[in-house]
Amino acid sequence: MAQVSARIANLAISETLAMSQKSNELKAQGINVINLSVGEPDFFTPDHIKEAAKKAIDDNFSFYSPVPGYMSLRQAISRKLETENGLSFKPEQIICSGGAKQAVCNAVLSVVDPGDQVIIPAPCWVSYIEMVKLAEGESYVIHTNIEQDFKITPEELEAAINPKTKAIILCAPSNPTGSVYSREELKALADVLAKYPNIIIISDEIYEHINYVGKHESIAQFENVKERVVIVNGVSKAYAMTGWRLGWMAAPQWVVAACNKLQGQYTSGASSISQKAAEAAYNGDQRCVEEMRQAFMRRRDLIVKLASDIEGFKVNKPEGAFYLFPECSYYFGKSYDGRTINSSADLAMFLLEVGHVACVGGLAFEAPNYIRFSYATSDENIVEAMRRVKESLAKLK
Numbered sequence: 001m002a003q004v005s006a007r008i009a010n011l012a013i014s015e016t017l018a019m020s021q022k023s024n025e026l027k028a029q030g031i032n033v034i035n036l037s038v039g040e041p042d043f044f045t046p047d048h049i050k051e052a053a054k055k056a057i058d059d060n061f062s063f064y065s066p067v068p069g070y071m072s073l074r075q076a077i078s079r080k081l082e083t084e085n086g087l088s089f090k091p092e093q094i095i096c097s098g099g100a101k102q103a104v105c106n107a108v109l110s111v112v113d114p115g116d117q118v119i120i121p122a123p124c125w126v127s128y129i130e131m132v133k134l135a136e137g138e139s140y141v142i143h144t145n146i147e148q149d150f151k152i153t154p155e156e157l158e159a160a161i162n163p164k165t166k167a168i169i170l171c172a173p174s175n176p177t178g179s180v181y182s183r184e185e186l187k188a189l190a191d192v193l194a195k196y197p198n199i200i201i202i203s204d205e206i207y208e209h210i211n212y213v214g215k216h217e218s219i220a221q222f223e224n225v226k227e228r229v230v231i232v233n234g235v236s237k238a239y240a241m242t243g244w245r246l247g248w249m250a251a252p253q254w255v256v257a258a259c260n261k262l263q264g265q266y267t268s269g270a271s272s273i274s275q276k277a278a279e280a281a282y283n284g285d286q287r288c289v290e291e292m293r294q295a296f297m298r299r300r301d302l303i304v305k306l307a308s309d310i311e312g313f314k315v316n317k318p319e320g321a322f323y324l325f326p327e328c329s330y331y332f333g334k335s336y337d338g339r340t341i342n343s344s345a346d347l348a349m350f351l352l353e354v355g356h357v358a359c360v361g362g363l364a365f366e367a368p369n370y371i372r373f374s375y376a377t378s379d380e381n382i383v384e385a386m387r388r389v390k391e392s393l394a395k396l397k
């Protein structure tokens with residue numbers, strides 16, 4: 001019988017997108033669901049970026065772009081890395097893709113061979129492990145908890161490294177925890193990795209601009225590892241452009257060449273219009289980024305305050321991104337109306353169906369005792385969502 005490949009059959013569905021889809025289905029039935037599942041800014045794309053896209057259409061940017069992207073965009077990204085991050089990457093070391101998601105996947109597929117190990121500190125974004133599976137690699141997950149602010153130590157990193165280690169995927173500010181490594185913490189990790197010259201460091205910096213503790217720090221700043229760092233970033237989060245699908249990587253030339261070859265056979269260059277919009281985002285006024293950051297920070301304070309007041313939740317104060325990731329195992333084994341909560345996925349489903357709040361269970365992020373709320377939504381929604389969560393959890397006995 002005709003059937004789907006094992007490669008795809010073994011792939012998990014993206015839980016963040018699946019929960020959001022469920023929330024939309026309930027909304028379509030007329031149920032007033034507050035969606036704190038998918039992580040995307042609720043703001044509209046700033047006007048000057050939209051204008052650039054309209055102009056690109058009128059100017060007939062309707063042909064295939066070069067596979068790695070227009071040189072003008074790669075130059076703009078190169079300048080951004082220099083001025084904002086103090087990093088020197090030539091435009092030739094930059095390749096644009098259909099979102100940061102594709103950039104991470106390109107990187108994994110370009111460096112991981114079957115049987116290679118990829119170290120992934122967890123909690124981690126839902127797609128990393130599945131991307132490693134696509135490359136037929138093995139994930140080596142380092143588990144962390146809320147007490148250590150979800151950050152790995154140099155000792156934990158060193159203990160995870162073995163002859164099969166090919167890469168590590170770091171993500172800071174982190175999805176789903178919001179944790180941010182300080183410069184000193186990152187340097188300590190770099191010092192460990194410096195001893196292992198075969199390991200590629202994929203540094204997912206998509207939440208760079210949603211940072212509440214100061215300047216963004218990239219592991220690429222350290223000379224002892226710089227030659228092996230693949231920075232992944234894009235316009236989705238900083239400029240409220242999730243639907244435009246434009247991300248990029250800055251990497252050693254040989255990695256960019258590999259991704260160029262892969263992308264050339266697979267998707268070609270990213271959308272021409274989105275590239276011109278991204279160029280305007282990087283070259284234009286950056287005040288919009290700061291305004292959104294301020295709004296996210298205010299919302300972070302609000303949700304931390306409200307969630308801290310919920311019985312059984314252990315909450316920390318995330319330093320970046322727009323997620324809250326409370327420990328919720330207090331509710332495991334409790335029941336309401338004939339249903340028993342045995343996992344954070346059960347809890348997420350309970351909150352959706354009983355409380356009409358969509359969120360994501362922690363298992364999808366390799367953290368089964370936690371639950372993720374995205375607070376990239378209005379203050380009113382946050383207040384009402386936390387009221388509903390508190391009220392529905394109180395029913396569990």
Ligand code: PMP
Pocket residue numbers: 039098099100101102104125171174175204206234235236242245246247
């Ligand atoms: N990395 C992380 C950690 C993310 O949370 C996301 C959000 N989707 C991405 C990558 C992908 O971003 P993009 O929308 O640009 O593909």
Ligand code: GLU
Pocket residue numbers: 014016017037038039040101125126127175
């Ligand atoms: N990164 C966002 C999230 O984690 C968007 C959904 C996705 O691509 O996973 O919710």
